[in-house]
Amino acid sequence: MLEPSNAPEAGERRAVVHVAKGRGHGDILRLMSPSDLGEHLKPFVFLDLFAGDMRLMQQAMPIHPHSGIATVTVFTEGDVRFDDPGAGTGTLAFGAVEWMRAGGGVWHGKELSAGQSPRIQGFQLWVALPPELENGPVESQYIEAAQMPRVGPATLILGSHAGATSPVRAPEGMNYLLVRLVAGEPWSYAPPEDHQVGWIAVAKGSVDAGRPILPGEIAIFEDGAAPIAVTAGAEGATFVIASSKPHAHPLHLGYYSVHTTAEALARGEAxxxxxxxxLQQAGDRRTTGGNVPIYR
Incomplete structure (x- = not known):
């Protein structure tokens, strides 16, 4: 059960109805899983806030599978390199994105390698795919920061907002933005009227959204058509914010997979x-840069 909180009067802005702290293991904070907050925020079903030395993180991350979802990785600090025969090479830094639509099945985990920075921080989000895509083809995009649209202090990662459209080929009906505010700066996000789902997660600093949201916390907003308004705290703030139409399907969960039906899950896991x-027979697939391309 989501607990209500003190909030501004209805109609002024969407009220926060729940705040949760991330659960930590190593350099990763788990803010949302499909079995908990993902049930309330679907199609957004999983969110990690990660930080650390990319060299160590790449070594520790095993190659692992997914199906039925897309993963969205954005960076709030530092930079990493991508090297993929199908996408070329380049750098992902603040505002850049890796989009991977796992669809019917994929193995990945080492496709990004260390860049120039000694430390990185970022978010990885999972999006539950609709039935027409959940067992479909795999697709990857690596989009550098210069190609991502900006709307004021926000980088538009997914969807459309304020006349801008993200180049990420995500399903319609969802928006996802990365925002950086200076100390005391107010900012308001007006989602489309049919985007009933709304949430925010803070990487650095803090925001006041009717109640304080601190680093490593995720806050859920009430359903409605009102805007979401926040003000950065004394140290400024870096955060992601998302809205969407509700995902009108149950979640059928595998260990690394999320599908809309048991049958679709069985196909994905097969x-x-x-x-x-x-993959076991493919041998060493590392590129000269040390990356291991996604296997599909």
Whole structure:
């Protein structure tokens, strides 16, 4: 049950109805999983805030599978390198994005490698795909910061907002923005009227959204058509904010997969197993830069 909180009067801005702290293990804070807040915020079903030395993180991250979802990775500090035969090479820094639509099945985990910075921080989000895509083809995009649209202090990661449209080929009906505010700066986000789902997660600093939201916390907003208004704290703030139409499907969960039906989950897990067997035979797939391209 989500607990209500003190909030501004209805109609002025959406009230915060729940705040949760991330659960930590190593350099990763788990803010949302499909079995908890993901049930309330679907199609957004999983969110990690990660930080640390990318060299160590890449070594520790095992190659692992997904199906039925897309992953969205953005960076709030530092930079990493991508090196993929199908996408070329480049750098992902603040405002850049890796989009991977796992669809019917994929193995990944080491496709990004250390850049120039000694430390990185960022968010990885999972999006539950609609039935027409959940067992479909895999797709990857690596989009550098210069190609991502800016709307004031916000970088538009997914969707459309204020006349701008993200180049990420995500399903319609969801927006996802990365925002950086200076100390005391107010900012307001007006989602489309049919975006009933809304949430915010803070990486650095803090925001006041009717109640304080601190680093490593995620806050859920009430359903409605009112804007979401925040003010940065004394140290400024870096955060992600998202809104969407509700995901009109149940969540059927595998260990790394999320599907809309048990049948779709079974197809995804069968494809993952098939790919896993082929991956074992593929040998060393590392590029000269040390990356291991996504296996599909």
């Amino acid at each position: 494809r993952i197993a098939e790919l896993g067997a082929k």
